[in-house]
Amino acid sequence: MSKEQKITNDIKVPNKDLEALRMNFPHCFDKDGNFQLEKFKNNLTEKEINFSTESYGLDWLGKSYARLLASDPATTLLKADEKHNAKPENTNAENLLIKGDNLEVLKHLANAYHEKVKMIYIDPPYNTGNDGFVYEDDRKFTLKELQNLIGVDAEKAKRILDFTKQKSNSHSAWLTFLYPRLYIAKQLLKDDGVIFVSIDDNEVAQLRLLMDEVFGEENFVAKLPTIMNLKGNNDEFGFAGTHEYTVVYSKNKNNALLNQFNIDDDDIEDWSEDEIGFYKQGANLKATGTNAPREKRPNLYYPIFIDTNDTVYVTDDDNPPTEFVGDLITLYPKTNEQEMSWRWSKDKVKNEPNNIIVSRNGNIGIYKKQRPSLGDLPSKKPKTIFYKAEYSSGNGTAQIKNLLGDKYFSNPKPTQLIKDLITVGSNADDLILDFFAGSGTTADSIFQLNIDNFGKRNFILVQLPELIDPKKEKSAYDFVKSELKAEPTIFEITKERLLRAAKKINTELDSKIEKLKKELPTEETKLEIKNLGEIKTQNSFKIFETTPIWEDYDFEAEEFDSSQTLFDAGKLTEEDIKALLVTWKTYDGIALTQELEKIDLSGYTAYYGNNKLYLMNKGFTTENLKNLLEKIDSDKKFNPTSIIAFGYHFESKNLRELSENVKSYANKKNIDIDFITRY
Secondary structure (H helix, E strand, O other), X not given: OEEEEOOOOOOOOOOHHHHHHHXXXXXXXXXXXXXXXXXXXXXXXXXXXXXXXXXXXXXXXXXXXXXXXXXXOOOEEEEEOHHHHOOOOXXXXXXXXXXXXXXXXXXXXXXXXXXXXXXXXXOOOXXXXXXXXXXXXXXXXXXXXXXXXXOOOHHHHHHHHHHHHOOOOOHHHHHHHXXXXXXXXXXXXXXXXXXXXXXXXXXXXXXXXXXXHHHOHHHXXXXXXXXXXXXXXXXXXXXXXXXXXXXXXXXXXXXXXXXXXXXXXXXXXXXXXOOOOEEEEEEEOEOOOOOOOOOXXXXXXXXXXXXXOOOEEOOOOOOOOOOOOOOEEEEOOEEOOEEOOEOOOHHHHHHOHHHEEEEOOOOOEEEEEEOOOOXXXXXXXXXXXEOOHHHOHHHHHHHHHHHHOOOOOOOOOOHHHHHHHHHHHOOXXXXXXXXXXXXXXXXXXXXXXXXXXXXXXXXEEEXXXXXXXXXXXXXXXXXXHXXXXXXXXXXXXXXXXXXXXXXXXXXXXXXXXXXXXXXXXXXXXXXXXXXXXXXXXXXXXXXXXXXXXXXXXXXXXXXXXXXXXXXXXXXXXXXXXXXXXXXXXXXXXXXXXXXXXXXXXXXXXXXXXXXXXXXXXXOOOHHHHHHHHHHHHHOOOOOOOEEEEEHHHOOHHHHHHHHHHHHHOXXXXXXXXXXXXXX
8 A cells, every 4th residue: 555645744733532532433524524514413402411502611713723733733853862862871861851832732642642641730920910921823824725724714713813913911812722632641641630820819710610521520520728838928819828829620530540648747647457458437338318218128128236335247047146245236227216337238248348447436327447449558549738847948949959060940840749649640660741840840850759669650751941041040141051052041940950860869779779788788779779770770750842844844745746845955954854754753652761663674774663664765676675674574583564665865757666566566464554755
């Protein structure tokens, strides 16, 4: 099979909803692929599904434009920071730091990381009026183009274009900014994934409605007042502000499972221990509520017998047991003389005697033993008011100063807060995304958590190379320019925070390992040394960045004719081709951290991964083709199902030869190979 693709200027986020409709309702699409809404509605009406004519939702100037931004093609390529990534500690790194506009980056990640992320944490602009947020957009739509793209009249299209050009910080501007980012981010979440968003009073109401729109109102989990300043901010009107909010939504609440906190020393007194493990008194086994009366659940009305040793008995015939110790008490599920029911069946009572507590505090009663939810240690559900002294915003500032030497970032989140959110929202080997990376607290927190529980969490961080103001933020500007010898941007602070956090942790790990080596060697110490060594290898990251698609690289003919020299591929450098390869492989679903294997085809270098072979370079000959076909037959590890060629680097006759031979060649492995030409 052979086909031609103009892919580089058409990297879009897959519309999974439309794909689901196409799969399940193919008859509701016309021959041109347009979805016919009325036909769809009629189809559902036939199945007695009612349509509501009224609904509650969020609307704002720019909503249709925000939807366009979510589906609009990316305007950039991805390229690797080869110098950084080639360092020995980074060659096998599974963590990512990406420099660029996060909307562009999310579009690039949409295929390779679709439903791969367990947790997202973001700390977006709060739009306080003082945080510098303004809506900026460099897209150049004409009035007519925008009308056609989003289906609005000329007056509304003009209003939208005006506000996108005037650097607004209105609620509409903020919502237009955030909507497409959340829309794409949702697609990256696993089905059991969760997202945490930090926000304050300025936009919390709008955020809730926006999250309802994107994630579904039914997937709301919590709005957590998060105490950041217990003393209160007396600069605020009327009340001294102490908190922000953390808004939590799930991808699918039916599948989401949030973790609990391990209890501390003060709470351990509330727990007892038996031969199974820790427990404390849980729910009464006598049912309550509308379904509790005996007539609702007659099979769960029966006597339970308790002897002097608090041993619990049930019998098939409801008669007292023949053997017991001391006196025997008969207990029925009654409340105020009304016959009710038990929560447990007879079989469950028989099979789980060790999970029942008998209470003789006043009236005798029986209760379930509440066991720990996680592992062997007791845990507790997080409370809806999020507070620890360590959450103080001053701690976040102190942590930056300790690592970098001064306060180079405004209001960084403290690591303990992010560690606790990650503990609740992810497990030890999950992938976590933060596309407003800021000072890099999320990565630092993951480094620390992996030590705490021998975890293998990985992260993707995204940060815009936002310029640092040399007057308002002079110390940060001087730090980056003079000490780091880099362009003064926020990204450079993010990067340096990660480098120094990793170095600090690795120094501590080396110290622990050396100390363990001096102890008597046991299987336990050997295992701990091994685990600490593995964690040390995780404290690294690869760097990628977005870069604009080349000038004049924009061909919009209905059919591509390679003889038309509308783009001069001769000006492309080796670095340009590498960027194209990184972009294409990510588009094809290959993770950024996965290196492609170099394949030698009689002197021609191709690139291979996930059963895809990329032919990017010039000079492909008949001899190279012959070697390629031989390798498919003879190399057990080489099984390309797609061969992708960069059309600008091939003569038309070479492409035809390649395509025809790949298509007609009966390889010994019976692989159905798809040949694709891209421009």
